[in-house]
Amino acid sequence: MSRVSITPRDSVPVASATSPGSITIEGIAASPGIVVGPALVIGNLNASYVRRTVSDGHADQEYLRFLDAIVRSKKTLTDLSERVTHGANLEHRGILDAYVVMCGDPMLAQKVAYYINDELRCAEWAVASAGEDIANLFGPAAGADEYLAERRHDVAFVCDRILRELMGEPSTLVQNLSRDTVVVAHDLSPADTASMSREPVIGIVTEIGSRTSHTAIMARALAVPAVLGASHVLHTVKNGDLIIVDGLRGLVVVNPTPIELEDAQDRARRHAIHEKRLRQRSDEPCKSKCGMALITLRANLELPAEATIARERGAIGVGLYRTEFLFVDRETTPTEDEQFETFKEVIHVLAPHVITLRTFDLGGDKLVASLPVPHEMNPALGLRAIRLALTRPDVLSTQLRAMARASAFGPIRIMIPMVTTVQEFRDVRALLDTAISDVRGRGLACADNIPLGMMIEVPASALLADIFAREAAFFSLGTNDLVQYTLAIDRTNETLAAQATPFHPAILRMIRTVQAAADAEKIPVSICGAMASDPMAALLLVGLGLRELSMESTSIGDIKETLSRFDLDTMKRVARETLNCESSEAVEALLAQTYAVDLFDVLAGEAIDLDGLFDAQ
Numbered sequence: 001m002s003r004v005s006i007t008p009r010d011s012v013p014v015a016s017a018t019s020p021g022s023i024t025i026e027g028i029a030a031s032p033g034i035v036v037g038p039a040l041v042i043g044n045l046n047a048s049y050v051r052r053t054v055s056d057g058h059a060d061q062e063y064l065r066f067l068d069a070i071v072r073s074k075k076t077l078t079d080l081s082e083r084v085t086h087g088a089n090l091e092h093r094g095i096l097d098a099y100v101v102m103c104g105d106p107m108l109a110q111k112v113a114y115y116i117n118d119e120l121r122c123a124e125w126a127v128a129s130a131g132e133d134i135a136n137l138f139g140p141a142a143g144a145d146e147y148l149a150e151r152r153h154d155v156a157f158v159c160d161r162i163l164r165e166l167m168g169e170p171s172t173l174v175q176n177l178s179r180d181t182v183v184v185a186h187d188l189s190p191a192d193t194a195s196m197s198r199e200p201v202i203g204i205v206t207e208i209g210s211r212t213s214h215t216a217i218m219a220r221a222l223a224v225p226a227v228l229g230a231s232h233v234l235h236t237v238k239n240g241d242l243i244i245v246d247g248l249r250g251l252v253v254v255n256p257t258p259i260e261l262e263d264a265q266d267r268a269r270r271h272a273i274h275e276k277r278l279r280q281r282s283d284e285p286c287k288s289k290c291g292m293a294l295i296t297l298r299a300n301l302e303l304p305a306e307a308t309i310a311r312e313r314g315a316i317g318v319g320l321y322r323t324e325f326l327f328v329d330r331e332t333t334p335t336e337d338e339q340f341e342t343f344k345e346v347i348h349v350l351a352p353h354v355i356t357l358r359t360f361d362l363g364g365d366k367l368v369a370s371l372p373v374p375h376e377m378n379p380a381l382g383l384r385a386i387r388l389a390l391t392r393p394d395v396l397s398t399q400l401r402a403m404a405r406a407s408a409f410g411p412i413r414i415m416i417p418m419v420t421t422v423q424e425f426r427d428v429r430a431l432l433d434t435a436i437s438d439v440r441g442r443g444l445a446c447a448d449n450i451p452l453g454m455m456i457e458v459p460a461s462a463l464l465a466d467i468f469a470r471e472a473a474f475f476s477l478g479t480n481d482l483v484q485y486t487l488a489i490d491r492t493n494e495t496l497a498a499q500a501t502p503f504h505p506a507i508l509r510m511i512r513t514v515q516a517a518a519d520a521e522k523i524p525v526s527i528c529g530a531m532a533s534d535p536m537a538a539l540l541l542v543g544l545g546l547r548e549l550s551m552e553s554t555s556i557g558d559i560k561e562t563l564s565r566f567d568l569d570t571m572k573r574v575a576r577e578t579l580n581c582e583s584s585e586a587v588e589a590l591l592a593q594t595y596a597v598d599l600f601d602v603l604a605g606e607a608i609d610l611d612g613l614f615d616a617q
């Protein structure tokens with residue numbers, strides 16, 4: 001989403017861009033913080049093996065080398081998987097286990113045998129060639145299909161692992177580091193990110209990836225500053241180069257000048273002070289300066305391990321648990337027991353606060369092998385979210401039973417994504433009632449009342465909010481999609497990203513309509529789209545009447561601080577004025593004019609005074 005443009009973060013010039021001796025590379029700010037450290041460059045092994053041919057008489061011996069490398073690769077991956085027993089890394093265990101199976105893939109063995117026996121290539125060359133052949137079965141390397149790209153990535157990863165064994169390279173890329181290190185790579189595999197939590201990795205830079213990619217999620221879960229999507233960084237950085245990773249501005253500075261270094265260290269200290277101050281207030285309630293508005297700040301979760309971070313940051317429960325992440329990186333849909341255990345774990349960490357479990361939102365740009373969707377011309381307008389779920393009542397019912405069982409362990413709410421028709425809501429209601437009876441029929445406990453609510457993320461449901469409000473127990477505004485569907489801009493389109501703004505007056509008017517409909521039926525309404533984590537937008541939302549905001553845990557401190565600096569009257573007045581603006585630019589200008597000066601530090605992510613500069617280190 002776009003932030004209001006007049007912010008210190010946007011306006012600070014990149015001093016190093018023209019400084020001699022250093023190189024600045026722009027990427028995506030994927031995990032906040034600023035660190036300076038020596039680079040560990042993880043190159044692509046495929047490029048470095050020697051292409052040898054073997055004599056006819058040595059082909060058998062070469063094939064035995066390959067088989068031996070397979071045995072060792074499986075052992076390495078199994079050992080790694082067994083060490084993954086807790087926290088955020090648990091997500092990776094299934095992936096590592098899948099890689100063990102892939103090592104024994106008969107197609108790989110057949111192709112390697114062909115290259116060794118018929119073309120007399122050495123084992124390394126045969127593995128790399130076989131890997132390329134198999135990866136090509138998933139389409140061209142530059143293909144846009146996310147699912148196929150991930151499968152190519154899996155094949156490349158497994159072949160890389162086998163090559164590593166053949167060449168006597170270390171078993172994981174990141175291991176036994178003796179000092180603080182910034183890892184620089186084209187991309188990181190789940191095995192590498194899993195091993196990082198045990199190593200002194202202080203920063204991450206990759207050439208590809210986005211804010212929602214696996215690596216970004218892990219970096220934030222581990223609180224490691226990260227810049228992803230830093231194109232061609234591997235051409236620029238050498239092992240041991242000193243680099244600055246600026247996860248606030250999305251910049252990487254290679255071999256910084258002394259002035260840049262000093263500036264980065266100063267900003268890192270200021271960021272630490274800023275974070276420390278926010279954390280000190282994590283137990284305080286969120287309210288406006290005048291005390292007239294009390295706001296509930298909840299967390300958005302993708303991984304169960306994020307629940308602990310949410311609690312530390314002062315989240316009052318979960319406003320959005322994206323359960324579709326339980327379906328990612330696996331071949332089969334998760335079982336009722338698996339899902340139940342995960343929900344129970346999150347409830348346990350955040351009780352007594354409510355956990356809002358969203359039924360799986362797959363399709364669109366979230367394609368997974370465990371629940372394939374037929375090819376569509378416009379997936380965002382196709383079989384997505386609740387539409388897809390209702391075509392698979394077996395899978396949806398399994399999830400609803402898991403949720404119903406979890407309700408016995410703490411307060412939960414269930415939320416349906418992308419509802420467009422009243423019938424969809426009623427269909428889910430019926431499936432939930434059956435799921436609850438099934439669970440009770442098995443003698444298992446279930447809460448007496450499980451509120452069933454819905455997301456408002458298509459204009460149809462926003463405009464029919466008064467009718468939906470008679471059936472739904474609560475609303476949650478999904479502004480990421482509401483913007484996409486209202487402004488007709490694909491949310492993944494980089495070129496139009498600046499125009500896909502929630503500050504468009506049409507979006508603000510819809511929010512007001514939804515709020516009024518919810519108020520009339522006395523049902524709660526919250527927001528869980530990324531808009532809630534933007535300081536200026538949060539002020540606007542509270543001014544429009546919202547009192548529940550849900551966001552990634554790392555933004556909770558900033559939003560609490562922001563709202564505590566202004567009176568409710570100001571927020572209401574400005575919000576009223578924005579409804580009459582003719583464009584998003586006018587809305588942003590009004591917000592910046594009213595609030596920016598008093599929010600300089602929050603918008604920059606840095607303390608602007610020097611108090612506490614030394615004790616924050």
Ligand code: PEP
Nearest residue numbers: 457478479480481528529
């Ligand atoms: C939204 O659309 O705003 C939302 C929170 O859902 P998601 O980002 O998961 O589509």
Ligand code: MG
Nearest residue numbers: 457478480481
């Ligand atoms: Mg959505």
